[in-house]
Amino acid sequence: MQFFETRLGNGLQVIAEINPHVHSVAVGFFVKAGARDESSEVSGVSHFLEHMAFKGFGDVTAEDVNRIFDDIGANYNASTGEEVTQFYAAILPEYLPRAFELLAGMMRPNLAESDFDMEKQVILEEIGMYADLPGFTVYEKAMQAHFVGHPLGQSILGSTESISALGVDQMRAYHADRYRAGNIVLAVAGNTTWDEILDLANQYCASWSGGIPERRVFPAAHPPTSQFLHQPTIQQEHLMCMLPAPDAHSPLRYAAELLSVIVGDDSGSRLYWEILDPGYADSADLGYSEYLGCGAYLSYLCCAPEEAANNLRRLRAVLDDIQLHGATPQEFERARNKVAARVVLSGERPMGRLSSLGGNWLYREAYQSVRDDLDLIQSLHLDDLRRLLDEFPLTITTTCGLGPLESVESGN
Amino acid sequence: MTAPSTTTSHALPNGMMVLIQPMPAVQSAAYSLLVPAGCIYDREDRSGTASVLCEMLSRGAGERDSRQLSADQDFLGLQRSESVSARHLKLSGATLSDKLPESLAILADIVLRPHLNEDEFEPSIASVRQTLLSNEDEPRQKVMIELRRRCLGLPWGLPSDGSLDDIDRIALDDVRNHYRGCFRAGEAILGIAGQVDPPRVLEQITALFGDWSDAPESEVRHAPPGPPVDHIVLDSQQTQIGLAYPSVSVNDPEYYAAWAAVGILSGGSSSRLFTEVREKRGLCYSVHAALSALKHRGDVLCYAGTTVERAQETLDVMLTEIDRLAEGITDDELNRCKAGAKSTLIMQQESSMARAARIAYDWYLRGAIITLEEIHARLDALTPAKVAEFVRRHPARDLTLLTIGPKPLEMNRAVL
Numbered sequence: 100m101q102f103f104e105t106r107l108g109n110g111l112q113v114i115a116e117i118n119p120h121v122h123s124v125a126v127g128f129f130v131k132a133g134a135r136d137e138s139s140e141v142s143g144v145s146h147f148l149e150h151m152a153f154k155g156f157g158d159v160t161a162e163d164v165n166r167i168f169d170d171i172g173a174n175y176n177a178s179t180g181e182e183v184t185q186f187y188a189a190i191l192p193e194y195l196p197r198a199f200e201l202l203a204g205m206m207r208p209n210l211a212e213s214d215f216d217m218e219k220q221v222i223l224e225e226i227g228m229y230a231d232l233p234g235f236t237v238y239e240k241a242m243q244a245h246f247v248g249h250p251l252g253q254s255i256l257g258s259t260e261s262i263s264a265l266g267v268d269q270m271r272a273y274h275a276d277r278y279r280a281g282n283i284v285l286a287v288a289g290n291t292t293w294d295e296i297l298d299l300a301n302q303y304c305a306s307w308s309g310g311i312p313e314r315r316v317f318p319a320a321h322p323p324t325s326q327f328l329h330q331p332t333i334q335q336e337h338l339m340c341m342l343p344a345p346d347a348h349s350p351l352r353y354a355a356e357l358l359s360v361i362v363g364d365d366s367g368s369r370l371y372w373e374i375l376d377p378g379y380a381d382s383a384d385l386g387y388s389e390y391l392g393c394g395a396y397l398s399y400l401c402c403a404p405e406e407a408a409n410n411l412r413r414l415r416a417v418l419d420d421i422q423l424h425g426a427t428p429q430e431f432e433r434a435r436n437k438v439a440a441r442v443v444l445s446g447e448r449p450m451g452r453l454s455s456l457g458g459n460w461l462y463r464e465a466y467q468s469v470r471d472d473l474d475l476i477q478s479l480h481l482d483d484l485r486r487l488l489d490e491f492p493l494t495i496t497t498t499c500g501l502g503p504l505e506s507v508e509s510g511n
Numbered sequence: 512m513t514a515p516s517t518t519t520s521h522a523l524p525n526g527m528m529v530l531i532q533p534m535p536a537v538q539s540a541a542y543s544l545l546v547p548a549g550c551i552y553d554r555e556d557r558s559g560t561a562s563v564l565c566e567m568l569s570r571g572a573g574e575r576d577s578r579q580l581s582a583d584q585d586f587l588g589l590q591r592s593e594s595v596s597a598r599h600l601k602l603s604g605a606t607l608s609d610k611l612p613e614s615l616a617i618l619a620d621i622v623l624r625p626h627l628n629e630d631e632f633e634p635s636i637a638s639v640r641q642t643l644l645s646n647e648d649e650p651r652q653k654v655m656i657e658l659r660r661r662c663l664g665l666p667w668g669l670p671s672d673g674s675l676d677d678i679d680r681i682a683l684d685d686v687r688n689h690y691r692g693c694f695r696a697g698e699a700i701l702g703i704a705g706q707v708d709p710p711r712v713l714e715q716i717t718a719l720f721g722d723w724s725d726a727p728e729s730e731v732r733h734a735p736p737g738p739p740v741d742h743i744v745l746d747s748q749q750t751q752i753g754l755a756y757p758s759v760s761v762n763d764p765e766y767y768a769a770w771a772a773v774g775i776l777s778g779g780s781s782s783r784l785f786t787e788v789r790e791k792r793g794l795c796y797s798v799h800a801a802l803s804a805l806k807h808r809g810d811v812l813c814y815a816g817t818t819v820e821r822a823q824e825t826l827d828v829m830l831t832e833i834d835r836l837a838e839g840i841t842d843d844e845l846n847r848c849k850a851g852a853k854s855t856l857i858m859q860q861e862s863s864m865a866r867a868a869r870i871a872y873d874w875y876l877r878g879a880i881i882t883l884e885e886i887h888a889r890l891d892a893l894t895p896a897k898v899a900e901f902v903r904r905h906p907a908r909d910l911t912l913l914t915i916g917p918k919p920l921e922m923n924r925a926v927l
Contacts, residue, residue, distance in 0.1 A: 122861055123854075123857070123861065165780035169780065169782075169851060170850060172847075172850035174855070191854050217792075218793065219793075221789060223818075224816075224821075227818050228651075228796050332745075334648050335648050366584075367582060376570075378641060379637070381641035381642050381644065381645040401648075429582070434585075436585065437590075440590060440610075443539055448858070449861070
């Protein structure tokens with residue numbers, strides 16, 4: 100396993116972890132563009148642009164893009180979040196040049212008006228699809244409430260109104276700004292050579308315009324709030340609670356990851372024993388999300404409406420107990436072992452390595468091998484958890500609900 | 512690059528099959544155990560019994576109570592899952608390879624010595640009930656669950672989670688009887704893949720599971736499919752469309768032609784459904800078809816979700832594309848299907864979890880180990896003419912249509 104990195108003249112960062120023992124290679128472009136970078140007039144443009152990247156570049160048509168990816172048996176996709184848009188593919192090593200040419204071309208899409216108008220319909224359908232998924236809707240609602248007045252609260256999909264009103268010129272301007280080479284990381288993991296990557300990057304990416312667009316990074320205020328959307332046709336009450344947590348540069352983020360496993364993993368966690376094991380809910384978890392300048396714990400509860408108040412009380416009791424007494428040495432050890440096994444299992448596939456590799460570089464310009472990750476997990480102690488709890492006390496600031504209830508009185 | 516290694520099969524004297532694939536390039540090891548205890552064995556009015564049993568299995572076994580069992584598996588870093596399908600109750604897990612022996616010892620306790628205590632019964636019922644209620648809030652999922660029920664009939668169309676009507680009728684004795692009747696060595700299949708030494712792991716499995724007894728297969732209920740066209744009213748933004756028609760089983764000599772036909776319809780982003788429904792007309796975000804291949808039958812199951820006003824056109828285009836397959840396919844289309852299948856097969860060799868699951872399920876379907884070379888040979892033998900010929904001889908007849916949303920749809924199609 101060998102790591103390489105460089106920066107092209109236009110600022111594009113290129114990183115690769117070469118592993119000759121695997122069968123495939125994964126390649127991805129990670130763009131620092133997401134919902135947080137959008138003004139309200141162009142809400143949803145990052146995600147819409149991700150779709151438009153597949154619609155052709157130069158004289159390569161949308162049909163060509165789909166067809167060539169299928170010709171080479173690529174496992175490929177793209178996603179858009181609050182801070183990152185990523186495009187990636189895993190292929191057999193002999194197809195890397197073909198896949199690379201496509202992905203690189205997609206970073207410079209044609210953005211033709213006719214394609215834009217057609218794809219707008221698909222985006223509106225996607226918004227409709229998510230509107231029928233209560234778990235997603237309550238997530239979006241909670242993010243808006245938790246990050247009120249902060250760019251991280253902005254919707255990824257946008258709204259029917261913002262997408263309907265969006266013009267292709269607005270998208271072109273957004274692309275010209277956010278997709279500059281200095282704002283993109285090219286990451287590669289798996290069975291290839293550094294020379295091949297350098298050749299491909301120089302051939303297909305060196306002509307891109309350079310520069311780094313501005314991104315405003317600042318902490319959020321998180322005023323306490325409780326908001327309920329009453330939807331009597333839904334069976335279950337879907338609840339999302341959010342709490343402040345370390346940001347993407349905080350040394351406490353590893354402890355936060357372990358804390359989320361101890362409190363809210365899907366098996367053997369505090370919430371599992373208090374809520375899931377007795378059958379009080381279908382879902383009860385706690386996850387940790389890191390962003391630039393902010394972080395958050397998100398806890399999702401999905402349960403029969405009559406259990407909602409009790410489950411919120413149970414969640415608070417679990418958080419209070421951890422805050423006061425911390426974790427036991429045994430549960431800390433179990434959480435470390437779980438996370439270590441996950442790092443190894445996901446790292447066995449180039450596609451699994453790619454997201455960790457790209458994410459680490461994008462946020463921190465740091466490389467961590469699987470071995471480095473394991474050593475780091477092993478070096479954590481209960482003291483680190485205590486420091487985390489002292490700095491980020493487990494107090495729920497945002498509670499959102501969607502379902503048959505008009506409000507939930509859970510006491511404090 | 513390390514060449515894929517050979518899978519070996521071993522029948523224990525009690526009938527349990529063990530399949531082992533060493534993978535020297537990985538640090539992990541995984542298991543996948545199929546026990547013939549799926550929801551097809553749920554008794555009448557007790558739909559969901561297999562699902563409740565699945566919940567209860569890991570709530571205490573051998574000398575460990577529920578918490579100890581969970582704690583010990585977590586300590587091993589074991590990523591585990593338990594699930595119910597039509598035929599099987601599946602227990603799978605993966606962890607670092609040096610932790611596999613202890614993980615298998617715990618698995619043997621869960622399979623052979625579960626407590627199935629009264630204390631754990633009510634919480635397990637409650638847990639399955641919560642899942643059933645949540646399914647009601649997921650129309651995309653619900654349409655496919657209800658489509659299977661309508662196109663397959665009983666037993667194969669039974670929903671694995673059971674039903675809200677039946678869940679409160681299930682008694683602890685039903686669950687224990689399900690365990691006694693179905694947990695038998697005879698048709699159990701254990702797949703192991705990862706960094707393992709086959710003789711050593713086989714020796715351990717023989718010691719752990721050698722005493723597992725066999726029993727005759729439990730009875731299953733039969734009922735005809737239907738109704739062929741149905742609608743469930745829901746006040747939603749989108750209409751969910753589920754469409755199904757019969758194809759051939761995985762053991763049919765023409766299985767690969769059937770597989771390719773569905774691949775051309777819906778294999779990748781260049782496939783016909785995606786191109787015609789989404790790319791050219793922008794009718795929906797999600798549209799796909801898949802060959803659901805059971806041991807004794809196969810069906811093509813299609814899905815689309817789209818806003819109410821565009822749902823009829825979406826269905827019409829889907830039907831047109833399904834029928835148009837018989838008019839012929841191109842070399843390029845078939846080659847893309849083959850390329851996709853080959854790269855998926857090779858990439859599967861990188862994951863111990865994926866391999867353990869695959870070798871166990873392949874053995875269930877075919878009763879044999881199928882090598883990469885054999886699959887490649889069968890794929891290479893396919894020609895566009897053979898696939899088109901298959902489609903002409905197996906046109907999409909006996910369609911089942913289920914929609915969920917504010918309004919039902921019309922099946923606008925010339926009868927074949």
